[in-house]
Amino acid sequence: MSAQWIDDKLESSARVQNSMKIEREDHKLEKRLCREVGRAIVDFNMIEEGDKVMVCVSGGKDSYAMLDILLKLQKRAPINFELVAVNLDQKQPGFPEHVLPEYLSKLGVPFHIENQDTYSIVTRVIPEGKTLCSLCSRLRRGILYRVAGELGCTKVALGHHRDDMLQTFFLNMFFAAKLKGMPPKLVSDDGKNIVIRPMAYVAEKDLTRWAQVRDFPIIPCTLCGSQENLQRKQVGNMLREWEKKHPGRLENMFSALQNIVPSHLMDNKRHDFKGIKATGVADADGDKAFDAEDFTEPSIPGLSVIALKPR
Ligand code: SF4
Numbered sequence: 001m002s003a004q005w006i007d008d009k010l011e012s013s014a015r016v017q018n019s020m021k022i023e024r025e026d027h028k029l030e031k032r033l034c035r036e037v038g039r040a041i042v043d044f045n046m047i048e049e050g051d052k053v054m055v056c057v058s059g060g061k062d063s064y065a066m067l068d069i070l071l072k073l074q075k076r077a078p079i080n081f082e083l084v085a086v087n088l089d090q091k092q093p094g095f096p097e098h099v100l101p102e103y104l105s106k107l108g109v110p111f112h113i114e115n116q117d118t119y120s121i122v123t124r125v126i127p128e129g130k131t132l133c134s135l136c137s138r139l140r141r142g143i144l145y146r147v148a149g150e151l152g153c154t155k156v157a158l159g160h161h162r163d164d165m166l167q168t169f170f171l172n173m174f175f176a177a178k179l180k181g182m183p184p185k186l187v188s189d190d191g192k193n194i195v196i197r198p199m200a201y202v203a204e205k206d207l208t209r210w211a212q213v214r215d216f217p218i219i220p221c222t223l224c225g226s227q228e229n230l231q232r233k234q235v236g237n238m239l240r241e242w243e244k245k246h247p248g249r250l251e252n253m254f255s256a257l258q259n260i261v262p263s264h265l266m267d268n269k270r271h272d273f274k275g276i277k278a279t280g281v282a283d284a285d286g287d288k289a290f291d292a293e294d295f296t297e298p299s300i301p302g303l304s305v306i307a308l309k310p311r
Contacts, residue, residue: 026213029206030072036201037069044185046196047155051081053196054153056144057111058087059100059219061211062159066199068214070157071109084110084151088143090136091117092223099217114147119224132226141189148193156188160197162254163204163239169257170235179265181257203250261285 041047055070057063067085074083087100097113104111118139122132148156160182169181184200187193199207211218243250262270263285 033069034072037198038073040198040200046185046198047081049079051154052152053083053155053157054148055083055085055157057085060221061207061218064216065207065210066159086112086147088114088140091119094223099219103217116143145188145190145193156193156195158197161199161202161204166239166253167232167235171231
C-alpha cells in the first residue's frame with residue numbers, strides 16, 4: 001500500500017463527502033423555497049380552488065424559479081389550480097427565441113409565447129441616450145394583462161422576491177417621498193386582473209443558488225441595451241451592505257412591512273390625529289412620553305440575547 005494510494009483514497013472520500021454535503025444543502029434549499037412560497041400563498045390567499053394562474057416567465061432566474069416551485073406545489077396542494085407559463089417576446093435584438101419554448105415543452109407545462117415588437121416602438125419613440133424602461137414596461141404590462149384575459153387566467157403571478165420588495169420600499173421613500181412598497185397581492189391598475197407575487201418571502205440569494213442547482217437556461221436581460229435602473233442598483237447595494245454589517249437587518253425590515261403602527265407615523269389619512277381624545281384606559285401602545293425606546297439587536301440564527309442582571 002503506497003503513500004500515493006492512501007492519498008488518492010483520502011481525496012476521493014473527501015470528494016464524496018463534499019458532494020453529499022452539497023446535495024443535503026440543495027435539498028434543504030428546495031424545502032425552504034417550497035415552504036416560503038407556500039406560506040406566502042396561504043398568508044395572502046393568493047391561489048384559490050379552480051384558479052388559472054398565468055406565470056409570467058422572462059427567462060431570468062426569478063421567474064424560472066417561480067414556475068419551478070409552483071409546479072412542485074401544484075402536485076401536492078390540497079386544491080386544484082392550473083398554471084400557464086407566458087412569455088412576452090419583445091423582439092429585442094439577439095433574443096434567443098427558441099430557449100423558452102424548448103425549456104417549457106420539456107417541462108410539459110402549458111405555455112404561450114406572445115410576440116409583440118415593443119422594442120421597435122420604444123426605440124423609435126424615446127430619444128437616444130434616454131432610458132427605455134418606463135415606456136417598455138408600460139407596454140409590457142398592458143400586453144400581459146390583455147393576454148391574461150384572453151387565456152382566461154384568474155391570477156397573474158410575477159417573480160418579484162423579498163429583496164425586490166424592500167428595494168421598492170426604499171426607492172419610494174427616497175425618491176417619491178412615500179411609505180409604499182410592492183404588494184404581495186393587488187388588483188391591477190386596469191382593474192381587471194389580480195396580480196400575485198408568490199415569492200414575496202423568498203430571499204434573492206436563495207434564488208441565485210437555486211438557478212445554479214437547476215441549471216436554468218438564463219436569457220440575459222441586457223439585450224435591449226437600456227441602462228440598468230441606477231437608483232434601484234444603488235438601493236440594492238445599500239441593502240446588501242447593511243446586511244453584511246448587520247446580519248438579520250433585512251429580515252427585520254421585511255417583518256416591519258407586515259407590522260405597521262399608523263398611530264406612530266404622521267399620516268392624517270391613516271390615523272385621526274386631529275380627533276384624538278384621552279380615553280382614561282391604559283394602553284401599552286399609547287405614547288410612552290419620555291421613556292427611551294428599547295431596541296434589541298436583530299436575532300441572528302444560532303445566537304440568543306441573554307439579559308444580564310445588574311451587579
Ligand atoms: S431593461 Fe430593457 S427590457 Fe427591461 S424594462 Fe428596460 S427597456 Fe424594457
